[in-house]
Structures are given as C-alpha cells and as structure tokens.
Amino acid sequence: MRGIARLARELGVSTATVSRALNGNPNVNKATREKVLEAAQRLGYAANQAARSLAQGVTHSVGFMIELDHESTTSTDYFFMGVVEGMQAVLAAHGLDLLVLPCAKSQDNFTFLQRFVSRGAVDGMILAETRRIDRRIELMQSSGIPFVTLGRSDSGGGYSWIDLDFEGVMATAVDRLVGQGHRRIAVTVPSNDANYGTIFAQAYQDSLARHGLAFDEELVFPTRRREDDGGSLVDGLLDRPDPATAIILFYEVTAIGIYRRLAERGLTPGRDLSIIGFRGEESVRFLAPQVTCFHMSLPDLGTAAARALLAQMPLTAPAFSSGVLQRRVPLSLVPGESDGPPASGVR
Amino acid sequence: MRGIARLARELGVSTATVSRALNGNPNVNKATREKVLEAAQRLGYAANQAARSLAQGVTHSVGFMIELDHESTTSTDYFFMGVVEGMQAVLAAHGLDLLVLPCAKSQDNFTFLQRFVSRGAVDGMILAETRRIDRRIELMQSSGIPFVTLGRSDSGGGYSWIDLDFEGVMATAVDRLVGQGHRRIAVTVPSNDANYGTIFAQAYQDSLARHGLAFDEELVFPTRRREDDGGSLVDGLLDRPDPATAIILFYEVTAIGIYRRLAERGLTPGRDLSIIGFRGEESVRFLAPQVTCFHMSLPDLGTAAARALLAQMPLTAPAFSSGVLQRRVPLSLVPGESDGPPASGVR
DNA sequence: CTGAAAGCGCTTACAG
DNA sequence: CTGAAAGCGCTTACAG
Structure with a gap:
C-alpha cells in the first residue's frame, strides 16, 4: 500500500480525511488536520500529481510555449527568461506551476501545442512569438483551454493578448x-x-x-x-x-x-x-x-500576461476584472547621445 | 462519455483496443489500428495525460529546474536556453517532454524540487547551479527518480553530473x-x-x-x-x-x-x-x-546532460552505456589579442 | 487479435 | 466532522 492509503492507515483515519486535511477543506477537526499535516510533512508525502489531476479535472499548472531557434537562444538579446520571472511570481501566488515548454524550431509548433492541449496537460497556456496568421490561436479557442498570447495575430479574433506598443x-x-x-x-x-x-x-x-x-x-x-x-x-x-x-x-x-x-x-x-x-x-x-x-520591464510583461490568463481561468477569474484583455504595453524613451540634428543641417 | 470511451464506442471496439492501437502495441489487427489512428487524428484525440500517467506509472516527461534571479535572467550572459536547446532535442527523440521548471530565487529551492518529485510529476530531473553543499542531491537520491546535475557538488557522492572543465x-x-x-x-x-x-x-x-x-x-x-x-x-x-x-x-x-x-x-x-x-x-x-x-557549445552541454539522464531511466537505459556518468566538458582556447607579454617586460 | 474487468491514487458527493 | 464508495480516464494482465 502506498500514497495516501498508507498515510491514512498509519494515522488510523480514512483516505478521505487525509485528502481533506491536505487540501485545506474546512470540514476537518483541527486536531485531525494537524496530525495529518505533521505526518505528511515528516514522511515527505505529497498527493500524486496524476491521480490528483485525474480526480479533480485540473492540473494546477500553466504552460508557456517558447520556440527554440539557435539564433535567439544564444543571442545576448534573448529576453524570455526575464518575462518568465514575472509570470512565475504571479502564477505561484495563485498556486499554479509554470511549465516552460520549449519547442524546437525544427518541429511543427502546431502539433507540439496540440499534444499538450489535447492531453489536458495544462490548465492554461501562454503562447509567444505569434505569427500574423497563427493556427495555434484557433486551436486554443476550440480546445476551450484559457490562453493568452505574447503578441498579436490576425487569427482568432477576440482573444486575450499582451504585446509591446x-x-x-x-x-x-x-x-x-x-x-x-x-x-x-x-x-x-x-x-x-x-x-x-x-x-x-x-x-x-x-x-x-x-x-x-x-x-x-x-x-x-x-x-x-x-x-x-x-x-x-x-x-x-x-x-x-x-x-x-x-x-x-x-x-x-x-x-x-x-x-x-x-x-x-x-x-x-x-x-x-x-x-x-x-x-x-x-x-x-x-x-x-x-x-x-x-x-x-521584462518581468512586468510576464506579470501582465499571467494576470490576463488568470482572469480567464475558472478558479481565479472571480478575483480579476473580467473578460478579454488586449493590451499594448507602453515603453518609455530613454534619451541618449546617439541622435541629434543631421550633420548636413538640412531642415 | 468522453475520451477513449467515446472514441471506442464510435468505432465499435473496446477501449482496450483503442489504447493498444494508439500505443503501438503489436497485437492489433492492421485494419483496426488504421481505423483507430485515423479517427484519433480526425477528432484530435490524445490520451489524457493524467489518466495515462496514473495507469502507466510514468509521465514521459523530464524536468529541468532552473533558478530565476533577476541578475541572471536579464543578463546578456544568460546561457541556459542554449543548453535547453540540446536537451530538448535529445529528449524529444526518445519521446520525452522537457518541462523547464523555473524556481524563483525568493523561494526555497529544496521545497520547490520536493513538490515536483514527491508528486511524481516527472520521470527524471536535471538540476542546475549546484551548490557545494546541496541538499537537493540527497533528496533526489532518496526519491529514486533518475537525475543528473549541471555542476558538481560535495553532496551525495556517486551520482551523475556534467560540468565544465x-x-x-x-x-x-x-x-x-x-x-x-x-x-x-x-x-x-x-x-x-x-x-x-x-x-x-x-x-x-x-x-x-x-x-x-x-x-x-x-x-x-x-x-x-x-x-x-x-x-x-x-x-x-x-x-x-x-x-x-x-x-x-x-x-x-x-x-x-x-x-x-x-x-x-x-x-x-x-x-x-x-x-x-x-x-x-x-x-x-x-x-x-x-x-x-x-x-x-551550449547545446552540446544540454545534449550531454540529457544523455546522462536517459542512461539512468528504465525505458531508455538499455540503449546507453550503463551507470553513473561524471564528466567535465572541455573548452577550447580561442586566442585573441587581449593578452601578451607584460608591458614592463618582467620575466 | 479482442474484450471485460481490475487497478493506478487520488477527490468528492453522499450518508451518517 | 468522518467514512464507504463511486468515479476520474486511462492501461494491462487475463481469458478467450
């Protein structure tokens, strides 16, 4: 016997009680709860992810699909990790795991996304590098899984996106x-x-x-x-x-x-x-x-994307202003000395 | 009725047969297999990840835990994505999904890892930025989940690592x-x-x-x-x-x-x-x-790490030379003009 | 080659 | 507040 059953037996309670205690269900006697929590902590027990997802119908995880091409991953200009920083912070605050899903440039990005989506591997998805015509957007829409894109597209119509201005x-x-x-x-x-x-x-x-x-x-x-x-x-x-x-x-x-x-x-x-x-x-x-x-701010961009996603997810939507969010993030000019009146003085 | 059951009913076969056909089990009539495959393709069906993992006991995914601190994510020197490129390619070739798991510098990296591990969220794990004393290594060892680290540590003893020379x-x-x-x-x-x-x-x-x-x-x-x-x-x-x-x-x-x-x-x-x-x-x-x-080569580093991991995973180990791999990747000198005899001529 | 059925490890109405 | 039991959607011996 393993998992929750073993824990339950050791504590002399039912698996239902263990589950409730671990999940913060209020209908648990305080002493019982503490006993369960202590034992779980001591034994390093955590509910099996697959069983939990299957029973609950949610994974508590969000995917961020990025495309790997050698040009950008090895560039000094690679900036997605800064964005991930902001995303991760917001999602973690809402009990969601961020899974960064790297898709090789050589594989079809539609098929890649479809696998994760049709398998129900994530509760929500963030897409990057949208194309002008991007079939992934219609795929997400027909899947019913909440999503937001980093970048606009002509595909899909009224979906949530965050982009730079x-x-x-x-x-x-x-x-x-x-x-x-x-x-x-x-x-x-x-x-x-x-x-x-x-x-x-x-x-x-x-x-x-x-x-x-x-x-x-x-x-x-x-x-x-x-x-x-x-x-x-x-x-x-x-x-x-x-x-x-x-x-x-x-x-x-x-x-x-x-x-x-x-x-x-x-x-x-x-x-x-x-x-x-x-x-x-x-x-x-x-x-x-x-x-x-x-x-x-790269993290701010990630934060905005994560919020736009949370606003669509059943468990978190109530805490956010509703609906589709389409936002262009403004950037501020930082004057340097690399520009000025043309030398010729033409005016 | 949904999922495999719906597909099975539509095709007039059992769910067992659908499952076998989809998983490449040889004991399936060719015509039946094709019928199933065609329908799955047409309906965009893919086995639910959670149910599959629960039944099989494996997730077909590998985690790569990276730590996000603002200093490095926004640095032009950030190099993990180049490494991810190599990892992803090798893992994908063996039917494994790579999940990059970003852990904020502000959260405890041990607890972070423990959650993924004790939940059975991944079949294998790659750790980066090892510390001299790194409790994560003992955690992985006691978990029994195959792992490899990018970087050495004094903790743990005989485990697999890849590091730079x-x-x-x-x-x-x-x-x-x-x-x-x-x-x-x-x-x-x-x-x-x-x-x-x-x-x-x-x-x-x-x-x-x-x-x-x-x-x-x-x-x-x-x-x-x-x-x-x-x-x-x-x-x-x-x-x-x-x-x-x-x-x-x-x-x-x-x-x-x-x-x-x-x-x-x-x-x-x-x-x-x-x-x-x-x-x-x-x-x-x-x-x-x-x-x-x-x-x-950053991708080569990722490739080496992925291979070292595959060599430990039950499904793929047979194809790899066995055992613990500890390897320092050599780097080659690229002479420039930034060094030479000291100006004072001291010798 | 195929199907009925058990089982994977959880969660959650339901009954008490 | 607690437990027995059904059910989540698959896979896989087992039997045929």
Missing part, C-alpha cells in the same frame, strides 16, 4: 527624429516570421506618412538578432544619392556593429548618423555615445 | 599567461553561492602553485554577471605596489567594463593588462582587441 515606440522615435530635422529615416526589421516584424514595419510607414515623408523600401533592412548584422548596412545607408541620416533599430544589439562600421569610416553616431534603438539592453548600455532607446 | 580552463589560462611572462595574475570569481565559483577559485590557486607563484587573496575579485562590474576593479588591480599584469575573468562580459576603464586611463588591453575570458560570448565578440577566451 510598437506603434507608440515608432511614433515617438520618428517624431523625435523629424523634430531634429531628419527626413531620410531608415529602419531595421526582424528577419523572422513573427508578427511583430510586420507591425513594426507598418508603424514605420504610418509614422512617416503622418509627417508627409515618402516611404522608401530601400531604407528597410531586415536584420537578425546579431551584433554584426548592424555593420553591413551602414555603407548601403550612406553611400547613395540621398543618404539616410537616421536609423531606427528593432534589435538594439545591432547598434554595436553600426558603431564599429561608423568608427571605421571616421564617422560619429549621433552626428553623422542618428540612431534610436528599440529595447534598451544591457549589452548596448556601454556604448559611447549612449544609444537613445526605449525602456521596458 | 574549470580546472582545464584555468590551467590553460595560467600556463599561457605565465608563458608570456606574467607573475602577478588576478582572477574574478562569481559572487553567488554556486559551486562553480569555489571550483574556479580553487583551480586558480592550484594553477598558481604549479608554477610556484604565490597566492594573493587581494587579486581575487568577486563579480556579478554585469558589464560594469569589470571597470571598478581595474584601479585596484593596477594602483598598488606590485600591480597585477593579467586577469582571468569568470564572466567574460565584465571585459567590457575593463576595456572602458583602461581606455579612460589611456591603457591598452593586451599590453598594459592581459585579459583572458572564460566563456566566449556574443556580447564580447566585438571588443577590440578581441578577447582571448574559451569556447564551448
């Missing part, structure tokens, strides 16, 4: 540069297929349009999350009939390569080329001149 | 510096309580002793995983009666701060101070002069 960031950056006198503003966009790339690029176009500036496809540079992906675009930016005088970076780490290439050409960031980075990062903080960028 | 790295670095003529060699060590700090420091002492060099406690600098933690130690290193002429860095990112401070003082890395970094990192790769460092 790319539009706000871009508007602020372009406003600032235009205010400094720039007219030829370039941009880098991620070279992967996540939806944020599309959103960032669209916000760029919209912001230019707001200022009556022409959109030039040749000023849009897809880059990877790599320091050296910045350097190679500098020449293309400057050596043209109408050179760009400013650039907005999706991956701020690429500033490192840009600074190097500028230095090689005897040029100075902020004077010969204005640079604004998207997400202020540790690895870039030590560049001189300091990169003008946008700041955000 | 800190001794080899240190010996190579010191040999190289001594060969260049250095006699006063400083070192940075991590300021946390993980065992690798102790090992690194001990290897430093041993390597000095091998060359008959005196150990000077004042040349040992605890640092965090932060770029700016390098700069502050430069002055202490140089402004003393017998200045250090070389330094070996545990966290290579701190080289960034060191380079900056040296530049401020009009000094040159590799000439006025020789620098060797431990783990070659993306964020440091663009420093000039290039930092001499040691290279390793």
Whole structure:
C-alpha cells in the first residue's frame, strides 16, 4: 500500500480525511488536520500529481510555449527568461506551476501545442512569438483551454493578448527624429516570421506618412538578432544619392556593429548618423555615445500576461476584472547621445 | 462519455483496443489500428495525460529546474536556453517532454524540487547551479527518480553530473599567461553561492602553485554577471605596489567594463593588462582587441546532460552505456589579442 | 487479435 | 466532522 492509503492507515483515519486535511477543506477537526499535516510533512508525502489531476479535472499548472531557434537562444538579446520571472511570481501566488515548454524550431509548433492541449496537460497556456496568421490561436479557442498570447495575430479574433506598443515606440522615435530635422529615416526589421516584424514595419510607414515623408523600401533592412548584422548596412545607408541620416533599430544589439562600421569610416553616431534603438539592453548600455532607446520591464510583461490568463481561468477569474484583455504595453524613451540634428543641417 | 470511451464506442471496439492501437502495441489487427489512428487524428484525440500517467506509472516527461534571479535572467550572459536547446532535442527523440521548471530565487529551492518529485510529476530531473553543499542531491537520491546535475557538488557522492572543465580552463589560462611572462595574475570569481565559483577559485590557486607563484587573496575579485562590474576593479588591480599584469575573468562580459576603464586611463588591453575570458560570448565578440577566451557549445552541454539522464531511466537505459556518468566538458582556447607579454617586460 | 474487468491514487458527493 | 464508495480516464494482465 502506498500514497495516501498508507498515510491514512498509519494515522488510523480514512483516505478521505487525509485528502481533506491536505487540501485545506474546512470540514476537518483541527486536531485531525494537524496530525495529518505533521505526518505528511515528516514522511515527505505529497498527493500524486496524476491521480490528483485525474480526480479533480485540473492540473494546477500553466504552460508557456517558447520556440527554440539557435539564433535567439544564444543571442545576448534573448529576453524570455526575464518575462518568465514575472509570470512565475504571479502564477505561484495563485498556486499554479509554470511549465516552460520549449519547442524546437525544427518541429511543427502546431502539433507540439496540440499534444499538450489535447492531453489536458495544462490548465492554461501562454503562447509567444505569434505569427500574423497563427493556427495555434484557433486551436486554443476550440480546445476551450484559457490562453493568452505574447503578441498579436490576425487569427482568432477576440482573444486575450499582451504585446509591446510598437506603434507608440515608432511614433515617438520618428517624431523625435523629424523634430531634429531628419527626413531620410531608415529602419531595421526582424528577419523572422513573427508578427511583430510586420507591425513594426507598418508603424514605420504610418509614422512617416503622418509627417508627409515618402516611404522608401530601400531604407528597410531586415536584420537578425546579431551584433554584426548592424555593420553591413551602414555603407548601403550612406553611400547613395540621398543618404539616410537616421536609423531606427528593432534589435538594439545591432547598434554595436553600426558603431564599429561608423568608427571605421571616421564617422560619429549621433552626428553623422542618428540612431534610436528599440529595447534598451544591457549589452548596448556601454556604448559611447549612449544609444537613445526605449525602456521596458521584462518581468512586468510576464506579470501582465499571467494576470490576463488568470482572469480567464475558472478558479481565479472571480478575483480579476473580467473578460478579454488586449493590451499594448507602453515603453518609455530613454534619451541618449546617439541622435541629434543631421550633420548636413538640412531642415 | 468522453475520451477513449467515446472514441471506442464510435468505432465499435473496446477501449482496450483503442489504447493498444494508439500505443503501438503489436497485437492489433492492421485494419483496426488504421481505423483507430485515423479517427484519433480526425477528432484530435490524445490520451489524457493524467489518466495515462496514473495507469502507466510514468509521465514521459523530464524536468529541468532552473533558478530565476533577476541578475541572471536579464543578463546578456544568460546561457541556459542554449543548453535547453540540446536537451530538448535529445529528449524529444526518445519521446520525452522537457518541462523547464523555473524556481524563483525568493523561494526555497529544496521545497520547490520536493513538490515536483514527491508528486511524481516527472520521470527524471536535471538540476542546475549546484551548490557545494546541496541538499537537493540527497533528496533526489532518496526519491529514486533518475537525475543528473549541471555542476558538481560535495553532496551525495556517486551520482551523475556534467560540468565544465574549470580546472582545464584555468590551467590553460595560467600556463599561457605565465608563458608570456606574467607573475602577478588576478582572477574574478562569481559572487553567488554556486559551486562553480569555489571550483574556479580553487583551480586558480592550484594553477598558481604549479608554477610556484604565490597566492594573493587581494587579486581575487568577486563579480556579478554585469558589464560594469569589470571597470571598478581595474584601479585596484593596477594602483598598488606590485600591480597585477593579467586577469582571468569568470564572466567574460565584465571585459567590457575593463576595456572602458583602461581606455579612460589611456591603457591598452593586451599590453598594459592581459585579459583572458572564460566563456566566449556574443556580447564580447566585438571588443577590440578581441578577447582571448574559451569556447564551448551550449547545446552540446544540454545534449550531454540529457544523455546522462536517459542512461539512468528504465525505458531508455538499455540503449546507453550503463551507470553513473561524471564528466567535465572541455573548452577550447580561442586566442585573441587581449593578452601578451607584460608591458614592463618582467620575466 | 479482442474484450471485460481490475487497478493506478487520488477527490468528492453522499450518508451518517 | 468522518467514512464507504463511486468515479476520474486511462492501461494491462487475463481469458478467450
């Protein structure tokens, strides 16, 4: 005999009583409860997860599906762990375990998710790196399992998501540069297929349009999350009939390569080329001149996602404001010295 | 009626047959199997995880416990995701799910682990950041659940671990510096309580002793995983009666701060101070002069850990060479220009 | 090759 | 406040 039955026998009570005592059911005599709790503690007993889940119909766990591609996992810009920190704290406070579920880039992410969902392995799910068209969202909706995505998608319609305010960031950056006198503003966009790339690029176009500036496809540079992906675009930016005088970076780490290439050409960031980075990062903080960028708290992003999920889960929903939550997290500008009026003085 | 029962009824077979077909039991008529498989596929049916685990006594999942502290999760030096990449690939190939289990620094890591273990939530466990004395190891041993640690510990005795060859790295670095003529060699060590700090420091002492060099406690600098933690130690290193002429860095990112401070003082890395970094990192790769460092593959480390675990798990052990595996993964030196003969020419 | 039935270790109405 | 018993959804000897 093992598990709860063994504990019950040793204590001379029924398994029902042990179960109630352990689960905080109020209908248990105080002395009995203490006896049970003490014994469980002493013997290191905890209810078997599988049996518990089967009986209760809930797992008390939440999955966070992330995709592993070598480019990002080994990047200095990898930021999901900071987000996990916030998620974990909120979920733990509500008695939920966070299971980070890594899906290899090489396997189909739909099938991967489907397995966890159809097996009932989690009570809720957080998805990252949403695509513009993302079948995972419809999968989650038809599964009935509460979920929230980190990032928007055109799929699914009215579901909960948390995303960064790319539009706000871009508007602020372009406003600032235009205010400094720039007219030829370039941009880098991620070279992967996540939806944020599309959103960032669209916000760029919209912001230019707001200022009556022409959109030039040749000023849009897809880059990877790599320091050296910045350097190679500098020449293309400057050596043209109408050179760009400013650039907005999706991956701020690429500033490192840009600074190097500028230095090689005897040029100075902020004077010969204005640079604004998207997400202020540790690895870039030590560049001189300091990169003008946008700041955000990664744990706060995780916290927001976890809350949006809890608001949908049966056990926790009552404590949260109801319904679907769709929120863009604003970022604040951190002025540096990497931008300023164009050297040519064009205005 | 739901789950397997519903599927069975629809197909006009017993649940036993459905179960066998789905689990690849050979004792199933081919036509029957195909019928079942087709229906399961069509209806998106997958066996309930909890029921399956309860009946089988195994979860087909492996946990990787990592500790979240804000310093490391937001560091550009965070490297566990690269390791996860390798783990996940190996485990998936053997039909095992990898659950990354984040434990907040603020909660007790022993209790955290105990919950997952005593509940039977995983079939195997990988532990990171082992301490010199680490009660988790005895916990795992008494649980009977296969486990492997990323990092050594004095606890537990003969269990499986994978660790980096800190001794080899240190010996190579010191040999190289001594060969260049250095006699006063400083070192940075991590300021946390993980065992690798102790090992690194001990290897430093041993390597000095091998060359008959005196150990000077004042040349040992605890640092965090932060770029700016390098700069502050430069002055202490140089402004003393017998200045250090070389330094070996545990966290290579701190080289960034060191380079900056040296530049401020009009000094040159590799000439006025020789620098060797431990783990070659993306964020440091663009420093000039290039930092001499040691290279390793993060996914390979994960692969090794996963294999060491599989070798202990009942279902997979037969395919692996048996027994306890304790392995130090070697790193290879990548020469840069950040070290060389001391400027004073002392020999 | 297939089915009826027991059993995995819990939780929870139900009855007292 | 407590216990006997059913039930959660599977898997797997056992019998045929």
